[in-house]
Amino acid sequence: MTTITMKSFFDYNFSMDDRVLSDICGNILPQIHLYITKLIIEQNSIERILTINYPQLYSLSLINFEEKILFQYLKDHSILRDLINQITYLNIDIQNAIIPQLSEITSNIFALILSLTKRLIHLNFCHLFSHRRTWISIYYLPEISHMFSNLTQLKINVETFFDCLYLLDGLVRVNSNYIDGIQLNDDILIHMPRLKKFAFSINTGAIIENTKIRLQSNEDIRNSFIRRRYGQVGSYVFFKQMEEIGHCHIYSLPYQFEHFFGLSNSFHFQDVIYDKVRRLTMNDIALPFEHQFFKLISYYFPFLKELTIFNGEGQKDKQDSLTLIIFPHLIFLDLNSHVDYAEQFLLAKKTHLPCLLDLCITYESLTILTNNFITDPMHFNCSQIKKLHINEPFVRPKTFHKYFPLL
Structure with missing residues (x-):
């Protein structure tokens, strides 16, 4: 054939x-x-x-x-x-x-x-x-x-x-604020006695309209899986205080899916390598994602091809001596967030992106990062980019092609 x-x-x-x-x-x-x-x-x-x-x-x-x-x-x-x-x-x-x-x-x-x-x-x-x-x-x-x-x-x-x-x-059956091990067991597993394997990745969002409702903690979620036939399970929970929105992610381990959605600073690394994940979405409105956190991401998610970041908080730790981070397979990067994340990923001294081809970013972040396209283009991870997504009209400056020679 x-x-x-x-x-x-x-x-x-x-x-x-x-x-x-x-x-x-x-x-x-x-x-x-x-x-x-x-x-x-x-x-x-x-x-x-x-x-x-x-x-x-x-x-x-x-x-x-x-x-x-x-x-x-x-x-x-x-x-x-x-x-x-x-x-x-x-x-x-x-x-x-x-x-x-x-x-x-x-x-x-x-x-x-x-x-x-x-x-x-x-x-x-x-x-x-x-x-x-x-x-x-x-x-x-x-x-x-x-x-x-x-x-x-x-x-x-x-x-x-x-x-x-x-x-x-x-x-x-809905009588809990997050989907947990008890609901998975009572609504699925007990009805499927011949089921040999159950791999899952479930995100639950909860909007708190009644202040008397208590959202489950991560410990509550973990305890709901004890003595049930799931094998190893991962979970994390975070609460957006200002928006009164809770989020919970439960998933079977080893993680079997290509997309990992909604990772925040509440995520606990458990010596589990997420080698199946190709697309990661990170979201946190309360705390910034720091350089060392991205270092952990590059280690625990070694084969990422696509990374999307939603975070309006600026980084606190900006030491020049921070170790270089490498994302060897990253192709697509969405940085419609605080300008610090453009600096984190596009400055070659902070992050190495040998395969980056597709970038989403604001024009304001580009102008701040490059000092209105005056800084030496060799300092940035832009020379291989073939697609640039900027959701606003702009006029290319004369030096634009030096930063993006393939566009």
């Missing part, structure tokens, strides 16, 4: 050259289609690839589709519908907007796939790439749990815990 794969620095599958695709579909596929077992198809090539049957096919990946177009194909394309019924492995990847929104169409695509398939044992639904932020709501859909009795592995992002329970055909 021959595989042709072309990827960008974000792991996207590029569309194949049209002449190459025409040659493959016209001359090669008709000769080998009886023997093909795996197919990866993107939106622009599906019409030419799915003109013949693939009787030995067991694995299909539909990559980089617009949701409306994919939904239409699943409803009307007879060969695709037959293949969905035939295969045992299916991967779905749907394009999403810059600001992701909950989509009814995407939810309906999920339900339609379940109704079409009879042999599927592995389904990855919009969970192929860490930079895709697609989630669905299935709580309002007709009962679907009976549709995937053969599934042994399902990867999916759902909007709420209710969706998770509905997916598992559980009973909803």
Whole structure:
């Protein structure tokens, strides 16, 4: 079997050259289609690839589709519908907007796939790439749990815990302010006695409108998992006093997911290496993220590709003697925060970013950091950047290209 794969620095599958695709579909596929077992198809090539049957096919990946177009194909394309019924492995990847929104169409695509398939044992639904932020709501859909009795592995992002329970055909019980070990056990595990493995990462937010409500502490959360069949579990809790908002994150260890969301200064490092995580979102409105904290991040999250920071607090510790931090795999960096984090990551003497290609930042932070683009460009981690996102109009100064020569 021959595989042709072309990827960008974000792991996207590029569309194949049209002449190459025409040659493959016209001359090669008709000769080998009886023997093909795996197919990866993107939106622009599906019409030419799915003109013949693939009787030995067991694995299909539909990559980089617009949701409306994919939904239409699943409803009307007879060969695709037959293949969905035939295969045992299916991967779905749907394009999403810059600001992701909950989509009814995407939810309906999920339900339609379940109704079409009879042999599927592995389904990855919009969970192929860490930079895709697609989630669905299935709580309002007709009962679907009976549709995937053969599934042994399902990867999916759902909007709420209710969706998770509905997916598992559980009973909803809400009498705690955070989702904890007790609720997971009573609403999921006791209903699934044959479940062999349960990996989870659950974020809960709580808005305190009644001052008499006491939010659970991190110790309370940890105690709720004692003597239950979860294996090792991590958790952290923090409370935003001014906004009266609480946040809790519970997750199974070792951590199995590519995205780690909402990490704050309340996070406790437990000698656990999060080597599966590729996308990290950090958020704290009470305390700044200091240099040494980022040093720990680089150690405990060694394979980060994308980092987003939300923090309006300036750093307190700015010693010049601080050790250099290295993020060897970081490609995407979002610094729409206090200017100190632009200094932390873009000054070469503080942080080394050998792979940085995509940067989100305010123009004000750039002008402050570079002293209106006068400081020596060699001091900054900008020379390899290919994409720059600034959410405001600006006029490039004459020296701009010295800092960003690839733009």
